[in-house]
Amino acid sequence: MTRIGYAAGAFDLFHVGHLNILKHAKSECDFLIAGVVSDELLLQRKNSAPVIPLNERMEIVGNIRFVDRVVAETLPTKLDMWRELRFNVFFKGDDWRGTTEGVRLERQFAEVGVDVVYFPYTMTTSSTGLRRALDLLEARSDRGGLPASLQA
Numbered sequence: 001m002t003r004i005g006y007a008a009g010a011f012d013l014f015h016v017g018h019l020n021i022l023k024h025a026k027s028e029c030d031f032l033i034a035g036v037v038s039d040e041l042l043l044q045r046k047n048s049a050p051v052i053p054l055n056e057r058m059e060i061v062g063n064i065r066f067v068d069r070v071v072a073e074t075l076p077t078k079l080d081m082w083r084e085l086r087f088n089v090f091f092k093g094d095d096w097r098g099t100t101e102g103v104r105l106e107r108q109f110a111e112v113g114v115d116v117v118y119f120p121y122t123m124t125t126s127s128t129g130l131r132r133a134l135d136l137l138e139a140r141s142d143r144g145g146l147p148a149s150l151q152a
Contacts, residue, residue, distance in 0.1 A: 005029030026066035035073035
């Protein structure tokens with residue numbers, strides 16, 4: 001049976017952790033679909049807009065050699081995305097393992113025959129950390145305190 005994988009994420013401020021998830025996912029399936037979460041869903045789920053707009057995030061992810069197809073994740077749940085795409089393995093960072101959301105997802109996917117595979121979360125870099133750094137730089141800039149190395 002062909003293993004069709006689905007790896008979803010915001011993929012905002014693309015970094016090595018995102019690349020690792022996609023690389024590991026491709027090693028575990030024959031065909032990898034990357035779902036890029038829409039701006040609207042990110043606002044609903046995380047109460048913050050992405051730095052990079054959806055079409056640009058999709059362009060970046062779609063050009064990663066491990067990705068066979070890129071789609072916008074616009075449906076409200078991963079199960080809805082499964083109904084649309086019919087993948088049989090779902091990939092996620094292990095920061096989801098054991099969480100309420102992760103356990104619920106595992107149960108739902110088990111009912112429809114989808115395996116959930118977790119990969120190690122990249123501790124050294126995160127979009128949240130990058131966003132915090134950008135916010136700090138912006139705050140310093142607003143106060144005139146931008147470091148000389150970053151001044152134009």
